[in-house]
Amino acid sequence: GQNIDQPTEMTATEGAIVQINCTYQTSGFNGLFWYQQHAGEAPTFLSYNVLDGLEEKGRFSSFLSRSKGYSYLLLKELQMKDSASYLCAVRVVAGTALIFGKGTTLSVSS
């Protein structure tokens, strides 16, 4: 089967940096996505990695190592509004649905 693991909860303070890890074991790989989801809302797209390395987009960066089945999302200069659930998702085959991890709930305090 397909398996995507990420920590259930994390806490951090405003202005800090936090790294959310994701490991995956899937039957194939066609890209890894990170989404942000606030309570009661739909997920919003944050980043996409298909090749090894770091993708940077403003305060958010995402890293991928395909050989290790590992990714992380790095959030810098944390703000209170960053408190949300962060979902790691893998696309196994091009054009198909994403397989989601259970999400990491991040709580940012002042």
Place this chain on the structure above:
Amino acid sequence: GAVVSQHPSWVICKSGTSVKIECRSLDFQATTMFWYRQFPKQSLMLMATSNEGSKATYEQGVEKDKFLINHASLTLSTLTVTSAHPEDSSFYICSARDPRGGSTDTQYFGPGTRLTVL
């Protein structure tokens, strides 16, 4: 980014009734849409893949006769929960695959529909 809408955003119904949820891609044509379900504090679970002009593909354990999917046009897919029961209460989210996304092949999510069955 691309916009996907869902209607209604929330619905409360009595047990045994049917509920239809619409998912529309507003600024692109989506040959493929996906329906997910999310229970409280759980992740999104794929229910089915909706392909325009053909039958939907359901995930294992999802009853196709209970969750009817119709993808009649390139911008609209509907999910009908038939004879709804309290255990069907959940957050239903659709996503549409934007074919213009190139290698990213990004899926854009609708705002979700919260269904409560009494």
